[in-house]
Amino acid sequence: MAVYDFNSEMSSIVLNRKDNVATLLRDVKAGENITYTFEGKLQTLVVKSDIRFGHKVALYPIPKGERILKYGESIGAATEFIDRGEHVHVQNIEGIRGRGDAHIQKEVKNS
């Protein structure tokens, strides 16, 4: 699955070429220029807010409802439009699986 390409110079990592998020390898501040490698080439990205180590940042604009891809696989869907450089976390994405509550909400809506 994921291609691991760790490098001491990188401030974030993209695990698969299909991914639309990168994972930060250090804390970053709003407005900071971060780097990652994509298909062997060094890329840069300006982050829009303070984001902590281990959290994700959007590599491209992601429309509401679109799948978030990490390791080349879906980790959930965007609950709102997410712009390039924005923090991608529980405030703007939600899981598709293990959602017994979604089932209940649907039943309430239909009744």
Added chain:
Amino acid sequence: MTIIKGYKRPDGSVGIRNHVLLMPTVICSNQVVNRIGQQVSGTVAIPHQHGCSQVGKDKERTHQVLVGMGKNPNVGAVLIISLGCEVMNAEQIRDEIMETGKPVIWLDIQDEGGTIKTIQKGIEAAKELVKQVQDGQRVDIDLSELIVGVKCGGSDATSGLCSNPALGKASDLLVAENGTIVMGETTEIIGAEHILAEKAVSAEVHHKLYDCIRNFEMEIDRMGVDMRGGNPSPGNIEGGLSTIEEKSLGCISKAGSSSLKGVVEYAEPIKGKGFYFMDSPGNDIECVSGMAAAGVHLVCFTTGVGTPTGNPIIPVIKITGNERTAKRMEDNIDIDTSAVLQGKETLEQAGKRIFDEIVSVASGSLTKAEVLGHQEFSINRIGISL
């Protein structure tokens, strides 16, 4: 071929520890067991909340865990303490453990005439058992005898980035030597089961894996709950993990690249070689206890935010990929793989370090959880209390 130093048991099985196990058959026996344990060194105890008011599969599960803990080859002898009116059948538990040929003594609190008399007699019995197991000497054992559990807990983004894939490399080294790997946590393969199912050696194993997931998701639906907040836990979310799918995709890499040989029930003995999946909760203590009851010898446990988890009868090797956690919780962490994230070590090199630690711990060196006396134990429960 790698050699470890272990204990040969009468039934031909091999242990890497030589514990005298103090086993309450019911919650009511916990205090007596704890007092005996305080008095007799060389013993380990498994106090628990079960054994009474249980029926059906739930009762069977508790029975299987208790018998499995007694049968685990890391245990040299067992002292069973029952109360007398519980649903657990202490005599049957004793008889099943005795099939292994190891010494087992059974005392009943109601028969003995209360707490003090049972403690007095239990201390004498435990002392005798400790003397008996002391005769056991470590001998050369082929590494292929070893069954290693792979588990993660307190995960953060580093778990999926380096500690789990590094453990996966160690798993591959172990399976290459004909050893056995057991991965649990049904809750934590949700969203990644298709990748795991592709590795199944047969259609039957493939379907069995999907059945585990389907049953669990039906339960989530029945409860009408969102897993988030429980799993990923608040600590997982703080560490950067947003959904169960994200966590699962990081989790599954710890089993490495082996084919999936079989899917077993919680606490069901592992009878083959290679990579097995155990249908179990992600809950750290319940999962590790289920592995111990299945005959697992030791667990490799990756953690992002840090956990002290141990087990009474099996060593738990703690591995992190988070440099801050490695420094902040140095007391608890055995291996730091964070150099991988800094580009200073490869996953293969980190995996080899984990493999070497497995060999060392299997031959007697103590994990930090063992040194600190972490002996958490908990039986997974699936039924109601009557």
